[in-house]
Amino acid sequence: MIFDAFYNKKVTKNLPLYLVGAFIMLSFAGDLTRFKNLSVILMAATTIYFLFHNYRTALAPFKSTLSLCLLIFILTLFYSLLISTDPQLSIENFNKPILNGLLLFSFLIPVVLHKNTAVQIAIMILLSVAMGLLITYTRDLLIYIDDYQNGIIPFTARTHRNLSDSYVFCFPVILCLWKIYKKNSLIHWGVLLFTSIITIVFMLGTFARGAWLAALVMSAIIFIINKEKALALLGISTLICGAAILLSYKNAHEYPLTRKMEQTSSSNRYSGGTQGSALELILQNPIKGYGFGNDLFNQIYNSQVKNRPDWIYKKSLGPHNIFLSIWFAAGIAGLVALILLTIITINYAFKAFIASKDNVITAQAILFLMVSFIGWVIVRGSFENVYLNEIGIYFGLLIALTFRVSLEKTRKTI
Template identity: 25%
Template sequence: MSEKVFPSNAPEIEAQRERLAEAGGPGASSPSASTLAHRAPSPFWLDRLLEAGLVLSMALYYYAGNSHLGSGPFFHLSPLATLPFLFVFMILCWYRPAMAIALLPLSLPLYLQQKTVFSHYSFSAAEIALWSCATVIVIQALVWRRRWPYWLTWSELRARLGPFLWPILLFLGAAAFSIVIAYNRTVALRAFREEVFDPLVYLLLALCCLRTRQDLVRLLLALFATGLLIAFLGIGQYLDLLAHGASLSDLPRINTVYGSANSVGLLFDYTLPMGLALMLMPRVTTSGFLASWRCRLLTLALCLPLVFVLYLTRSGGAWAACAGAVIFLIACAIADRRLLLICGLGLTLLAGLGLLCFHSNISSYLLERHANAQGIGTLTKRLYLWESALHMIKDSPITGYGLDNWLCHYSLNNVCHSTNLYHYWITTDPQTHQPTGLRYEPDLSHPHNIFLQIWVSVGIVGLLAFLAVLVLFFWLLFRILGHLYRQAEADPWLVWGTLGIGGAMVAALIQGMVDSSLLEQDLAFCFWILVLALLLLRVLSKTPWRSQSASVRAM
C-alpha cells in the first residue's frame, strides 16, 4: 500500500518551498529567483511574514474583548467588534492551512483565560484556532473536491495511523461513554470536548495537512516556543515580585498564567526536551546547521530561560522529569550497546549506593517538602490521594466516574456540590488517627497520578487503550530511530524530532506519576502532538510498520 508524502497536485508555492528547504534554504535558489528577489520577498521571508500574520491576527482577536486578560477599553470590546481579526486569521489560513495547523501549539498556555465568543459561550485560544482552521479546511475541501491538495483517501489515512487507530478509537469511545455515567454530565461533556475530542480532531487535521519535513519542524519548534513564551512570562513575574519587595528566601513559586507552579513544570516536560535534544543528539552528519557549534550555542541560550523558570517553580516532579529526559537522550546518543549497558549499570549502582547511604536524608526531604502549617508534606498527601483513588476504583473499576468528576466523589467542596454521594477522601489516617492534611485541600481536582486519573475518569477500557498508545509509541519511536541510525546519511532534522518527542514523552510520564500530565486541555494537546509528530516522522523517514522479513512471511 502506497502512502502520499506530498500531495500530487499541490500548488506551485508548496513545491517551490520544499525544494528550497531541501536545498538548504533561500540561499540555494536559482539565478532567476535571485534576479526576482528585488521585486518580491523570497519564499523564506514570505513564510516568516505569513507566520507572523497568523500569530498576530489570532493574538489580537483573542486579547481584544477578553476581560480575563486586562481591564482597559481594548479588553472590553464587544465580540462583534473583534471579528475582523478572526477573518484575517482565516484568510491567511486559507492561503496556508498547513502553516496555521502547525502553529496551533502557540495558543495552548492561555486555556484558562477563555474568551467570550458570543452570548455566554467562552472558548480557549486553542479551540478558536482549531475550529477556525477546521472551518477553512472543510470549505476548501468542498470547493476544490478532488483537486484539494491535502486530500487523503480512507486507506491512506488508515495507513498513516497504522495500529494506533484502534486504541485511539477505544479511548475516544470510553471517554464519550463516561459522559453518560458521570454525576455532573455538564462538566464531563465540557472536559470531553476540551481534553479528548478537540485534541483528536487536531490530530486528524494535522495528519491530512502536514506533509513535508518543514511542516514537521515548524510544529515542533512551535511546541518549544510555547514553553519559551511561558518562561519569559515567568521571568517577568519573578522580576515583578522582586520589584515589590519579595526576598529570595520567601519568593513565591512561579506560576505565570496557571494557578499552580506544577502546571508550568508539566508544560516544560513537553517542551524543554525539544531543546535538550538539539544539544545532546549524536552527530549524524558532518555538515549543516545542526552539526555546527552555533546550533548548540543558540539552543543553550534558548533553553536557559526555561531551566531558570523551572528552578523557580520548585516542582520536584518536573525536576525529576527533565532529569529523566536528559538520561533518555544521552542513552539514545550512545551507539555502542556495550558502553550503554556499562553506563546504565554504573548509574544504577550509583543511585543504589546513594539511596543506601543517604536514605534517611532523602526520605525526610521528600516527605517534608512543601509542608503545610501542620507539617504535612505534599508527597505524604499524595499517598493518601492515591489510596482514595484506589478505593474509588475498587467500587467502580469498569466504567469509572466520568471525566472531571473526581471532585464530586472525592470530598465535600464548593466546586461540585454532591452531598448525597459517598466521599472517599481520607482526612485521618485509619492506623495512626493522625490528620492527613487533605481536610484543608478539599478541591484537589485529580488524584495526582496519570494512570489513576484516567482509570477513575474513563474506566478500565480507557486505561487499557491509553496504555496501548504508550506501548505503540515507544515501539515505533525506537523503530524509527533504528531505521535512521542505519542510514549512511540520516536526515538530522528527523533524528532531532524523534529524540525530542521521545524525551518529552519520558518527561511527561515521569511527572505524570505524581501529577496530571494528560487530562488538562494544554497537556492533552501536547500529548497527542507527540503522537502526531511520531506518525509524521514514520512517513517522512520511510519507516515501514513491519520489517521486510515479516512482510515476506505474511505473503
C-alpha cells in the same frame, strides 16, 4: 540548515506548516487565546478543504496501529460518559480536554500536514517548539519582574507553577537541536550551557517536582539514544554537585526551594494521601468506573471522606495520576486502553526514529515527540494531574510525521 525549507516561492504548500507552527507557538503564549482560536479555525477550514478535495488522501495518515489505539482510547472516554454517576457534570468536563483538545488536535493536524514532506514537518515542529520555549522564558521572566516589584523574593512563591507544563513539553528540543547543530566549538557549547542553565533555573522556580523528574528522565533517554557521552558525564556531575550542596546546606528546610527538594512525598501521595485514597475509591468500583471528570472525582471523594478518617485530605486534591484518573473514569477498559496506547505510541515513534536515521532533522523531531510524550504522560502523569488536551498535539504531530516517513520510505524502495 533547518530554515531553508521555509523560504521558497511555493507559499501555498507551506501554509499548513505556518498554521500548525503558529498554533503550537500560541499554545505557550498564555493570554493570546483569541489568536490561538483563530489558528484552530484556520486549521479546521484547511482540513475541510482537503477532505472535500480528496478525502481518501487526506485521511491516509490515520491508517495505522497508532490511530486505531487512539480511537479505542477515545471510545472508552465516551463510554465513561454513558456510565457516569453524574452525566451532566461529566459532559461539562469532557468538552475542552477531549472534544476540543485530544480529539480535535489529533485529527486536524495530520490532515492539515498530509501533503508536506517529513523534513518540512520536522523543521516546523523543532522551530515552533523552540519558539514556544522562548515565549515561556519571556513569560516567566515577566512574572519574576512582577514578583520583585511586589516584594516577592525569587524561589519563595509558587506563582510560576503553571509554566511547568510548557517546560516539560519543550525541554527536549534543546538537546535535539544540539544533535543537529553540534560542533565542538566554544560558541556552540556556550549556547548549550547558557540555554540549559536558564531552563534549569526557571524549572526549579516552578516548584513542580514532577517536571524536574520528567526533565531528568527525558535527558537521560536522549543521552542514551543520541550517544551523548560528554553531555551525560556533565549532567551526572551536575547532579552529584547539586546533591552534595543540598546535603551540606544548613537549615535547608527553612527555605521553600530546598525544602521542596528534600521532600519525598510532598502531597502525601500514598497510603491515605492523594493517590492512595484515589486507589481505594477506584477499587470500590474497579471494573465499571464512575464517569469522566475531575469534578466528578472531587464530588465522590468529598462525599465519602467523612467516613474515611484514614484519608489525609478532607477535601479532594484529585488523583494526582493520569492512569488512576482514567481508571476512575472509564474502569478497567479505560486503564487498559491508556496503557496499550502509551506502549504503542512509544514503540511506533521508536520505529519511525530508526527508519528516519538517514535524516538527522526528521529523526530528532521524532525523538523529541517520543521523549516529550514519555516525560509528559508516564513520568509527570504518574505524580501529577496532567491535561489530556495537550496529548492531542503529540498524537497529531506524531501521526502526521510518521505517516510521511513511512510514505517516503515506501516510495524510495519502489
